[in-house]
Amino acid sequence: PAGELPGLPDLPSVEETAWDFGPDDLAPACEPGTGCFGDKCIENAQCQSGWCVEHMGEGVSSQLGEEECPAGWTCRQIGSGPDTTFACVSNHANLCKPCATTEGCKAPGGAEDVCISYGQEGSFCGGACKAHDDCPWGFSCVESITVEGLETKQCVADAGVCPCTGKSVELGLATPCSVDNDFGTCAGKRQCVPEGLTACDAAIPAQEACNGVDDDCDLDVDEPGELEGNPVPLCDDGNECTKDSCKGEAGCTFEPLDQGECKDGDACTVGDHCVAGQCIGNPVVCDDGNPCTDDSCNGVGGCVFTNNQTLCDDDDPCTVGDVCVSGSCGGTPVSCDCQEKKDCLALEDGNLCNGTLVCDKAGFPYKCAVDPSTVITCPPVPDGPDELCLKSSCLAATGKCTTEPDHEGFACDDGDPCTIGEACAQGNCEGGVEPNCSDDNPCTDDLCVPGKGCLNVPNANPCNDANACTTQDVCSGGACAGGPALVCDDGNVCSGKESCDPAKGCVPGQPLACGDGNLCNGQEICDPKLGCVAGPPLVCDDGNPCTGKESCDPAKGCVPGQPLVCNDGKPCTADSCDPAKGCLFLPQEGACDDGNACTVDDHCEKGACVYTSTLTCADDNPCTDNLCDPKGGCVTKLNTAPCDDGNLCTTGDHCQLGGCISGGSLTCNDNNPCTDDSCDPKVGCQHKANSAACDDGNPCTTGDYCTNGWCTFTGFTVCDDGKVCNGKETCDPKKGCVSGTPPALDDGIACTFDFCDEAAGGVVHSPQNGACDDQKFCNGTETCDAKKGCLPGIAPVLDDKVPCTQDLCDEVGDKVVHVPDHAKCSDGTVCTGMELCDVLLDCVPGIPLNCNDGVECTLDSCDKVAGCQNVPDASKCNDSNACTNDSCDIKSGCLYVPVANGTPCTVGGLPGKCQGGVCAADCQPGTQTFNHTGAPTTYALPSCASKVTIEAWGASGGDEEVGVGGKGAYMKGDFTGLSGKTLEVRVGGQGAKGTCSICGGGGGGGSFAWVQGSNDPLILA
Structure with a gap:
């Protein structure tokens, strides 16, 4: 039949021969x-x-x-x-x-x-x-x-x-x-x-990128990678202040965060936090509030406070020449004694910010002190980017609040995420530079957006994924993704299998070797498409089966065969070899021997030796097998087949050595101890009743014995052990003696110990006083009554018959204590000393006070309420020196405090001024004039200058084109306490000239003077 390839049924092979034919x-x-x-x-x-x-x-x-x-x-x-x-x-x-x-x-x-x-x-x-x-x-x-x-x-x-x-x-x-x-x-x-x-x-396969594609073909899309067992995110811009996420085909997104902790890498900032995707820290404020230290950050997160030697104010009106020493502000003490406010004018420092001196009459002697209501408190610097770079201050000359630069050079934040490295400069947070937004990724466009900070936006630029086996690489999702695979196959099987190395690109294959060294299968060649193809095989067969089967040796070629031997070993055939057909075996007639002793009348028939009948060998013995051996004829073999020996008391009868024997004796045991078992060869098993001892299996019976083939008993088991406390025992037919239930012990009284006493013949309830103890000493010792339970104790006696003691019971110490009450012994005056209470003797007199303080300038006495009174008497301390204020101190005795420097005095009949408590002759007055130079000028005051008068003129305004500019301001002030100090003076310059007929000129510069090292001007015009 024609058509498609036949469907072959799954039938068994009728011939499976593997000839080695070509x-x-x-x-x-x-x-x-x-x-x-x-x-x-x-x-x-x-x-x-x-x-x-x-x-x-x-x-x-x-x-x-x-x-x-x-x-x-x-x-x-x-x-x-x-x-x-x-x-x-x-x-x-x-x-x-x-x-x-x-x-x-x-x-x-x-x-x-x-x-x-x-x-x-x-x-x-x-x-x-x-x-x-x-x-x-x-x-x-x-x-x-x-x-x-x-x-x-x-x-x-x-x-x-x-x-x-x-x-x-x-x-x-x-x-x-x-x-x-x-x-x-x-x-x-x-x-x-x-x-x-x-x-x-x-x-x-490529490294997984954020692109909505399964790049590494593991059936997961956009999954994170892994490094040493830890996950590696696909999208990571290295910025703690962005939320990195993968949006599939849209690629990586880096959302700026406005909260969360981070690290900005600057040791001089604290509280680092995320703002608009940038890590911003608050500068470490190194301000110890001490004007006598220079404050700075040491670059590793710690503050350094270096002592300075600047002028300062120790807030003590009774000192002059205040200066910083070893981190503290101190001055030279002067007398602050006064009678009226005007007496304090000489101590005024000209600073309107730290308050005005008044004569404080709260104590004696009266002292000059600052009126707290006159101290100027300036408001804090307003919030803003420049807050750290400014401090609130008060102008000494005017008492007006202002701001001035602070934390010069300290790191600050101007609020713009697109600037970094800002620092305080002249009161402004400035000097920042644009941050480096580069993430070193060619697949992102890096930019800084005001208000948001750095953004790394994925692009689609050509790139190189470092894999030579991909082509047309392009950026996708912020990562370089390989394009189509590089084709390395040249289409020629004979040149071997080309491969691609990610580092080198195409790698040639191993050329195919087709020659197998076998002459018999012909000369092999290589086809570019099919590969190795066999050549025409060598033909060795000469076509004559009588010469044998020719063969081919892979190394030598054709080898002659072994001539065919045509003998089939059969007596009823004539054997020959035909060159065309091979061996012929033709039938022949006559007697023959088929070689089998068990056949009779053998003869040739149609080329085969056949027989007429077979030999009979049976002997009628069940214990023999009668067989015929084709070589030797009849054979009798002994067997071991089952048989019957005629005895009912044997089992397993079988043949042995041609006879029937038994295999063993019949077992007649009926497992009844009350029968005697035996076997009769003709009848079989017999079971006769006996009267032997036995066990009926009931532990509650005794004297078991056999009767009529059954096991019976004569009495019952006694289980009672004669003990009361374990209950009454009984007998269970299956278990035997079973323990009884013990009597109930609890009498319901909590303080008794309940137990069963065999000697007492039952349950006993013994009182236990310790069970009633409430762990309190002061209410007595509790006891236990066997019928009533716990009974209260009797409290201890407290009264010791001593009137000045308080009698108490100490629950912690478990004892009665007698505490002395010294107030009950007082006589109402401190001058006789302190009377005391003795727990054995009652009240004991005190020791009178000794009010002598050893200070020669005090009047000593005793007040019954206040005790010793030591009143200073300054009249005992007159040193006859006009340049000291003489007083009596109740601790130190007489004090001789220098009056304010410059106080008029006489020395040797000549007028002078007090200086450091000594009257010194007056200095010659002098005048120094300063003109505009465009820069500060210094001037050292003589050490004897007890008073300095400063006059300051502000520069005039610039002239108009047709007129004259206005005059500058004029200020004058007298200052003391400046002897030996250096002044810095700046003289203002005239304003610029106007540029048109109706244009005003520029304002003139200010003139002012201040003590070198101080930030507060003495005078300003």
């Missing part, structure tokens, strides 16, 4: 291409045999079973019904056919072919084998792994890949394939087309 062992001479055995075909009609079968994935013409099938082919029944016939079917019907599963490799004849993985090249059908000889040329029998993961021996192509057959192209067969590298394995497909197998269309 191709010339096929059917007799046939013109190739005319449907000969092995010619390619699609339909049965194309074949001379009428059958088109599969061979190695291709349709080929078969040959009918009248002729022998060559090696690798098996004669099988094909077809059905009237078309049933035998034909040669390939043992490798599907070998090398592209497949995806083993199901695609099932042969019509039922061969167990499986789908074998060829690695990245794909998967192809194998062929079952045990050795290399079982496989066609170009294939080897090796341990292989099926696509289902099973190990099996299969024929595998030596070329490492299988070519497409015409049938595979026609059916559009394909094989799964893959591309592997360090990033993963991507699956693809190779299709059979007329040009051969297409290249694997799998994607090149």
Whole structure:
């Protein structure tokens, strides 16, 4: 029948012979291409045999079973019904056919072919084998792994890949394939087309990027990577202050954060936090509030306070010449005694900010002190970027609040995330530079957006993913993604399998070696598409079967055969050899011997030796087997078959040495102790009743004995142990003696100890006083009554009969204590000393006070309430020195405090001024004038300058084009306490001239003077 390839039924082989024939062992001479055995075909009609079968994935013409099938082919029944016939079917019907599963490799004849993985090249059908000889040329029998993961021996192509057959192209067969590298394995497909197998269309595995694509082909999209067991995020801009996330096809997003902790890398900031995607820290404020230290940050997060030697104010009106020493402000003490406010004018420092001096009459002697209501308190610096760089201050000359630069050079924040490195300069937070927003990623555009900070926006620029096996790389989602795979296959199977190295690119394959060194299968060549192709095999058969079967040696070529020996060893045939047909065995007549002693009347019939009847050997003994040996005739053999010896008291009767013997005695034990068991050879087992002792299995009976074949008893078991405290014992027929239930012990009285006493004959309730103890000493000792329970105790006696003591009970110390109350002994005056209470003697007199303080200038007395009074008397301290204020101090005695420097006095009858408590002659007055220079000028005051008068003129305004500018301000002030100090003086310059007839000139500069090292001007005009 014509049509598609026949479906071959799964029938058993009628002949499976693996001859080592070459191709010339096929059917007799046939013109190739005319449907000969092995010619390619699609339909049965194309074949001379009428059958088109599969061979190695291709349709080929078969040959009918009248002729022998060559090696690798098996004669099988094909077809059905009237078309049933035998034909040669390939043992490798599907070998090398592209497949995806083993199901695609099932042969019509039922061969167990499986789908074998060829690695990245794909998967192809194998062929079952045990050795290399079982496989066609170009294939080897090796341990292989099926696509289902099973190990099996299969024929595998030596070329490492299988070519497409015409049938595979026609059916559009394909094989799964893959591309592997360090990033993963991507699956693809190779299709059979007329040009051969297409290249694997799998994607090149790449490092997973944020792009909505499964780059590494692990069935997860945009999953994070892993490094040493720890997850590595796809999107990480290295900025703690952005929320990094992957948005699939949209790529990475870096959302600026406005909260959360971070680290800005600056040791001189604290409280680092995220603002608009930037890490901002608050500068370390190194201000100890001490004007006598220079404050700074040491660069590692700590503050340094360095002592200075600047002028200062120790807030003590009774000192002059205040200066910083060893981190503290101090001055030279002067007398602050006063009677009226005007007496304090000489001590005023000219600073309107630290308050005005008044005469404080709260104590004696009266002292000059600052009126707190006159102290100027300036408001704090307003919030803002410049807050750290300014401090609130008060102008000494005017008492007006202002701001001045502070924390010069300290790090600050101007509030703009697009500037970093700002610092305080002249009261402003400035000097910042643009931050480096580069993330060193060529796949992001880096920019800084005011108000938001650094942004790294993914781009789509060309890039290099460092993988030479990808082309047209382009940025996607902030990462470089490889494009189409580099095609390295040159399409020539003979040049080997080209591969791609991610570092080097295309790598040449190993050229295919086709010569197998075998003269018998011809000269192999390599086809660029099909690979190794066999040449015409060597023909060695001379066509004469009588000369034997010629063979081919792979190294020598054709080898003569062994002449055919035509002897079939049969007496009823005449043996000969025909050069055309081979051995002939013709039948002949006559007597013969078939060699069998068990047959009778042997003779030749139709070429075979036959017999008429067989020999009889039976002897009627069940313990012998009667047989006939074809060589020796009748044979009698002893057996061991079962038999019967006629005795009912034996068992296991069997044959031995030709007779019947027993195997053992019959067991007649009925497991009843009240019967005697025996056996009678004719009757069998007998059981006679006895009167022996026995056990009826009941632990509650005694005196068990046998009667009439049964076990009975004479009495009962006694279980009572004579003890009260364990209860009354009973007997259980299954368990025997069982313990009783003990009597109840608890009498409901908590303070009794309840127990059972065998000697007392029952339960006893013993009182336990300790169970009633409430752990309190002061309410007495509690006791236990066996019927009433706990009873209260009797409290201890407290009164010790001593009137001045308090009698108490100490619960902590578990005792009575008597505490002395000294107040009960007081006589109402402190001058007689302190009367005391003695716990044994009652009140004891005190020791009178000694009010002599040893200070010569005090009046000593005793007040009964206040005690000793030591009143200073300054009249006892007159040193006759006009430059000191004489007073009496109740601790130190007489004090001689210098009056204010410059106080008029006389020395040697001449006028002078007090200086440091000594009257010194007056200095000669002097005048120093300063003019505008554009820079400060210094001037050292003489040490005798007890008073300095400063006059300051502000510069005049600039002239108009047709007029004269206005005058500057004028200020004058007298200052003391400046002797020996250096003044800094700045004289203002005239304002600029106007530039038109109606344009005013510029304002004139200010003139002012201040003590060198101080920030407060003495005078300003």
